Structure formats: structure tokens, C-alpha cells
Amino acid sequence: MQAVKYARAESVEDAVRLLQEGGDGARPLAGGTDVIVQARERTRDIDLFVDIKHIPEVVDIQHGADGSLTIGAATPCYQIYGDDTIAERFPILVDSCSLIGGTAIQGRASLGGNLCNSSPAADGIPSLIVLEAQVEIAGPNGRRTVAVEDFCTSPGRNVLGSGEFVVSLSFPAPAEGSGARFLRFIPRNEMDIAVTNAATQLRLNGDGSVAWARVAIGAVAPTPLLVSEAAEALVGQPLSEDSIAAAAAASRAAASPIDDMRGSIRQRVHLAGVLTERTIRQAAERAA
Amino acid sequence: MATEHIVVNCTINGESQTFLANERDSLLEALRDRIGLTGAKEGCNNGNCGACCVNMDGRIVNSCLVMAAECEGAEIRTVEGLAMGDQLTPLQNAFLEQAALQCGICTPGFLVAAESLLEQNPDPSEHEIRYWLAGNLCRCTGYDKIIKAVQQAAGQSVV
Secondary structure: OOOOEEEEOOOHHHHHHHHHHHHHHEEEEOOOOOHHHHHHOOOOOOOEEEEOOOOHHHHOEEEOOOOOEEEEOOOEHHHHHOOHHHHHHOHHHHHHHOOOOOHHHHOOOEHHHHHHHOOOOOOOHHHHHHOOOEEEEEEOOEEEEEEHHHOEEEOOEEOOOOOOEEEEEEEOOOOOOEEEEEEEEOOOOOOOOOOEEEEEEEEEOOOOEEEEEEEEEEOOOOOOEEOHHHHHOOOOOEOOHHHHHHHHHHHHHHOOOOOEOOEOHHHHHHHHHHHHHHHHHHHHHHHO | OOOOEEEEEEEEOOEEEEEEEEOOOEHHHHHHHHOOOOOOOOOOOOOOOOOOEEEEOOEEEEHHHOEHHHHOOOEEEOHHHOOEOOEOOHHHHHHHHOOOOOOOOOHHHHHHHHHHHHHHOOOOOHHHHHHHHHHOOOOOOOHHHHHHHHHHHOOOOOO
């Protein structure tokens, strides 16, 4: 481990000050499941951890009276999938949080950390995108909010500036008749990095036609992708083999993956279509 | 660069502990090198293998992915805290009876993880056991025996 120091932030303002004073080598510490490894293996130059887990707002789950949801950025995965109201209203977050690492990782890892690690293959981010999550960021100039699909900029990079960190993620209430699903393809059953992943949220009208949809795919581009064309292929008509195939084709067209040890370009493009199709069908089952 | 020592106060296996650590130490390094509890093992040191698994505030964690400094006020349980003297837990006995270990390096992590599973889910299905233990790797590939040991400890019939 490089000579990394540790500071515990007691408030959002305290964290911003510590991060700002620490400069480029300072990183927020939530569950640490990525950032501690990066410090140890020196894949990032880190000399100060600012522990943000003692700030109540950052480790909290708040359900709004209107059905909206705010999750503190450092709230560990097990608390998210263990929350009965989240399981009932936002089951796609259970899909994601129960697939990030194994049990011991889920005891610490957070959705905010998954987002800020900004991996193209992150298993949390497609779900955040289709849920229209808003990212609450605190920094030296106060607070700002960014739509989650605009957060990641390239592998391992995002819009956070000097002294900034993610405080929480906010989700609008799911509309009546909506359902969402996240799926990941890996060669084993658990504990692996996605070859490709995908998420869909859609809302069905009373007559069964699709009123609204959002589709996102991961591990097929430098950042997780919102695929507007896939959603457009679904909206305004009943779900059919044709419309689902058109949405899957839109995801394949949007995918621009790399070849690596986990999968080939051809396999990943194919999977983007397959997982788009399956998440559409299963989101529709949840909407019904 | 001068090494900064920090003082950490926590509870380990039910006893209050105060220890000195390097600011850069992981909980695993603190347990093994500062406190002398060498049950938790260093395997991969990056969160993949589960050999360093301990219970922290009621949840299992990879102690290689926890900074010692984070443990101020925490309640830590390690494999050393399972048995009461010579009195093994039912899970530990089941590991012996089912021969659920070969080289033994992964065993402390499996025991801590499986004890935590049985605390939360006293009658887990085989699927639930395998899923819960997916973050614990055994190089000797004795998974079936480990699963059977957990089933035996849960009072299930084991074929």
C-alpha cells in the first residue's frame, strides 16, 4: 500500500474541505472495494482517503411521501437490497445490488462508489440510468445535480471536479404500470465482471401499449449507454415480437465494444441485443 | 516519509481492544501483524478470494478491503471468536465430519461467512448457500464438501 492517510469527515462541508486540501491525491472512501485496491495496486495515485460514511446524508435511505427515493452515495448494497420498500418499488436496484461482487463485497460496496468508479462494466449504472437517477454532488462551489447518464465520461473518469464528491442518488417515484429489470451476462453464476449488461424500465398503458421506456446497456462502450433508439422502438404500440426485435437491433447498433479476455466484439454486440430483449420482457412482467 | 501511527479502539471477539497501526494498514494487516490474530488469511489481497473474511458490525467483509483506521468503534468478529475454548461450533464440527477442508487456507473465511449465513438464514437452500459463499474461493476445489458441512450445521440431512 502506498503511504495513504485517512481522515474521517463529519459533515458534507468537512468532506469537501478535506478533499480540496488533499488535492489530486485525495479520494472519498465509501465501501473501499475499488479504491483501496487501486491505492494498493497503485493504479490510481492516492495519498488521502476521506471517509464519508459518518455523514448521515451519505449513508441513508429516504423514501419520499410521493414514492420517490433518495439513497446516500455510500449506503452499502446489502442495506439497499434489504430494504423492503426498495424491493417492492424499485426491484431493479435489488437486481443490481445483489450482483455487485459477493456477499462480503456487498457488505461494503455502494451504488455511489460503483458510479464514481465509472467502469464501463459497472453493474449499478444501467439500472440508475433507466430509473432516471439524479446525482447530487457537493463541492467547493456548493451543490449541483447531474443526470446519471451524463456522469461518466470515459473508463474510470467522470464529471467530478476537484473537491467534489457524490452525496446521494435520487429517483423519481415509479409511475403506475411501470416495471424495470437489470440483467448481466457472465460465464459463471456470480462474482464476475459483466461481459455485457443491460437494463430496461418501461410503463404500460391500460391497453397494454408502451407509454414510456428507457433502455441502457453496459460493457459495450467507454461508458454505460442510454439507448434512446431502443426506447423509441417500443413506445406508442403494444409490445410485440417486432417492436422488441427493433429495440434489440437498436442496442446492437449502439454498442461499440472492445475485444478483451472477457468477450469478443461480436459476442458483446450479440449480448447487447439478447439482454435488451430479455430485460424488456421481464420489465413488462414486473409492470403487469 | 515518516510512518504515522494511529490508535484504534474497537471490539474484537467480544473484548475491547486498543491497538496501534500504520495509517496505511488494512484491517487484515492490523489483525495479523498488530494484534496477533492470524486466523484471517491473506489470499489475493484485492477482494476476490474471501480468505480474509471477518464479521464487522454484523456483516461479513473482506478485511483486506477495510482500512484499520475505519474500525474505530467497530465490532469485529474473526474465526478465533467462533469456538468457546475447546468447544467447537456445530459448523466447525460439521467441517471436520464432512472433511470440508484440505489445505485449510480458505477455511477461516468460509467459516466466518457460513456462520454469518446461518445467523441470518438458519435453513438455507443449497442455492442460497452457494450464492452466499460465492465470494469465498477454495483452490483445493472442495466446494461440495463445504456445502454439505453447512447443510449439516443447519440440521439438514446430508447425503
